[in-house]
Each structure stands twice: as structure tokens, then as C-alpha cells.
Amino acid sequence: MEIKTVGVVGCGLMGSGIAQICAEAGYSVIVREVNDALLKKGLGKIESFLAKGVEKGKVTPERKAEVLARLQGTTSLEKFAACDIVIEVVVESLQVKHELYQALDGICPAHTLFASNTSSLSITEMAAVTKRADRFVGLHFFNPVPLMKLVEVVRSPLTSPEAFEKAFAFAGSLGKTPIRATDKTGFIVNRLLVPYLLDAVRALEEGVGSVGDIDEGMRLGCGYPMGPFTLLDFVGLDTTYYIANIMFDEFREKRFASPPLLKRMVQAGLHGKKSGKGFYDYSQDPPKPVAGLV
Ligand SMILES: NC(=O)c1ccc[n+]([C@@H]2O[C@H](COP(=O)([O-])OP(=O)(O)OC[C@H]3O[C@@H](n4cnc5c(N)ncnc54)[C@H](O)[C@@H]3O)[C@@H](O)[C@H]2O)c1
Numbered sequence: 001m002e003i004k005t006v007g008v009v010g011c012g013l014m015g016s017g018i019a020q021i022c023a024e025a026g027y028s029v030i031v032r033e034v035n036d037a038l039l040k041k042g043l044g045k046i047e048s049f050l051a052k053g054v055e056k057g058k059v060t061p062e063r064k065a066e067v068l069a070r071l072q073g074t075t076s077l078e079k080f081a082a083c084d085i086v087i088e089v090v091v092e093s094l095q096v097k098h099e100l101y102q103a104l105d106g107i108c109p110a111h112t113l114f115a116s117n118t119s120s121l122s123i124t125e126m127a128a129v130t131k132r133a134d135r136f137v138g139l140h141f142f143n144p145v146p147l148m149k150l151v152e153v154v155r156s157p158l159t160s161p162e163a164f165e166k167a168f169a170f171a172g173s174l175g176k177t178p179i180r181a182t183d184k185t186g187f188i189v190n191r192l193l194v195p196y197l198l199d200a201v202r203a204l205e206e207g208v209g210s211v212g213d214i215d216e217g218m219r220l221g222c223g224y225p226m227g228p229f230t231l232l233d234f235v236g237l238d239t240t241y242y243i244a245n246i247m248f249d250e251f252r253e254k255r256f257a258s259p260p261l262l263k264r265m266v267q268a269g270l271h272g273k274k275s276g277k278g279f280y281d282y283s284q285d286p287p288k289p290v291a292g293l294v
Pocket of ligand 1: 009010011012013014015033034038089090091092093096117118119120140141142143235
């Protein structure tokens with residue numbers, strides 16, 4: 001069955017971006033938040049992203065109105081009975097996701113595909129709590145969703161080839177470049193990126209170089225758009241720490257183990273850009289490396 005209506009569960013950082021690009025691609029979108037205040041906030045983010053586009057002359061007012069008209073916000077899951085695909089974008093907790101999938105399984109028709117945007121949880125484990133494990137995939141988008149081109153499309157051993165190809169084509173229809181991955185924690189990008197970021201923290205701990213010099217080294221020596229500490233601050237140190245722990249738990253390899261400095265910074269509330277301080281202090285313009293970390 002053709003995908004016409006998309007359900008997005010969660011309108012936070014990632015969910016609002018995913019709902020937006022689905023509406024931009026012409027799909028009818030139902031997006032759910034847990035309460036009215038969060039729904040208003042999430043839809044407000046989409047509205048202001050499009051409004052900035054209008055200000056910059058990149059989006060016409062008519063196009064903005066057309067995209068917003070395709071978006072329907074709700075606080076109830078019952079509306080998802082009309083969806084051909086449901087993308088789950090709630091907090092990274094297996095228990096919360098399990099409860100949600102069990103509820104959605106009873107609401108959605110048999111043909112509805114389920115897709116999780118999880119960064120580190122097992123697609124197989126989530127699929128197994130539903131009666132549609134063959135129609136369950138991972139669709140891993142990147143932050144900020146409207147700007148980042150990549151989507152990792154993930155299959156579990158239970159995903160049917162038809163469901164996988166449908167999800168793959170759907171990701172392409174959103175104007176993204178999909179790549180194929182199997183259900184191994186971290187998929188492709190985090191599998192390679194997380195050990196690199198953790199190694200940068202270890203290099204700092206060992207006194208190989210300063211935050212600024214290591215960042216500059218990777219930017220100018222490797223042509224990366226930003227150094228590892230700038231990227232860590234952007235992703236969130238708490239998020240990186242959480243993903244590293246899940247990956248270490250899965251693979252039991254040192255390269256995925258969180259260095260003590262990362263743990264201490266998370267404990268100290270130095271979560272990166274979102275908390276105002278991480279490896280850099282964002283109260284300064286331009287941000288300055290934080291002194292006394294090691
Ligand atoms: N932040 C990133 O860079 C990024 C990138 C790729 C994937 N992801 C994944 O996307 C998902 C969402 O992350 P985010 O960054 O948008 O988080 P967020 O904190 O911005 O949003 C979390 C969402 O979960 C909802 N939620 C919280 N508790 C809930 C509950 N008990 N029941 C139902 N809903 C609940 C919130 O209302 C909100 O909509 C996670 O699985 C995360 O791993 C995040």
C-alpha cells in the first residue's frame with residue numbers, strides 16, 4: 001500500500017524536524033506529543049524554522065502555509081489508525097518505547113510500517129514486542145533533520161525485504177540519502193564516530209594536546225568541518241556518554257568505553273552547548289576552551 005499519511009510520535013528536537021520534512025515532501029502528517037504545552041512548543045519550532053526561511057527568501061509564504069496545513073498535532077495515539085508509517089521519536093528509553101509500540105500495535109492497521117529513530121537501542125528488541133516484527137525498521141535521522149542529508153535505514157533479522165525496501169524508498173522520497181545498515185548497536189555512523197570522539201577525550205587526558213589544538217588538528221589536518229570537542233559539545237556530552245555505555249555493553253571493547261573525564265564532565269553538568277558549557281564555554285563569543293578540565 002502506498003504511503004500517504006505519516007505518523008510521528010514525539011515532537012522534540014528530532015521529532016519536530018522529521019514531522020517538518022515529511023510535510024515538506026507532501027505527506028499528510030500526524031504528530032503526537034505527550035501534552036498540549038509540548039505540542040505547542042514542537043509545532044512552534046517548525047513554524048519558526050519555516051518563518052526564518054521566508055525571511056531569508058528561501059521559502060515563499062504560500063509554501064510555508066501549504067506545509068503547515070499538512071501537519072496535524074495531537075496528544076492522542078488513536079489518530080495513528082490513519083497512518084501508513086509511524087516514526088517513533090521519543091526519549092531513548094527501552095521501557096518507554098516498548099509501552100508505546102504495544103499501544104500502537106493495537107491501534108494501527110496491519111499494513112502500517114513501524115520505524116524507530118533510536119540512536120543506540122536494538123531494533124530487534126523493540127520489534128519483538130509487536131505482532132509486526134516483519135514490518136519494523138530503524139530510520140535513523142541526523143540532527144538538525146531539515147539540513148542533514150543522511151538516513152540510516154536499519155533492518156533486523158525479522159524485517160521482511162518488502163518492508164525494508166519500502167522504508168528505504170520512503171527515506172529517499174524525503175529528499176534524504178538513505179544507506180543500508182544491519183541492527184548492530186550504533187549502526188554505521190556511530191560505530192565509527194563514537195570511538196573517534198572517545199579517543200579525542202583520551203588524547204586530552206594523556207596530555208597529547210589541548211582542546212583547541214586537537215580540534216584545529218582534525219579540522220585542518222583532516223579537512224573535517226569541526227574538531228572532535230566542538231562536535232562533542234554539539235551532540236551533547238550526556239548523549240555521547242549514554243551511547244558509549246550502550247555500545248560498550250554490547251561489544252565489550254575498550255574503544256567504546258567512556259573515558260573518566262567524559263563521565264566526570266557529565267556528572268558536573270557540563271553537557272556541552274545545550275547547557276552553556278562543555279569543552280568550550282558558550283558564554284564567551286567566540287566560545288573559549290574551559291580551563292582546568294585535566
Ligand atoms: N538528538 C540527536 O542528535 C538524535 C539524533 C538521532 C537520533 N536521536 C534519537 O531520537 C529520539 C528522540 O531524541 P530527541 O533528541 O528528539 O529527544 P527530545 O528530548 O528532544 O524529545 C524526546 C521526546 O520524547 C517524548 N517523551 C519523553 N518521555 C516520554 C514518555 N514517557 N512517553 C512518551 N513520550 C515521551 C517527549 O515528549 C519528546 O517528544 C531518541 O531515540 C534519540 O536517540 C537523537
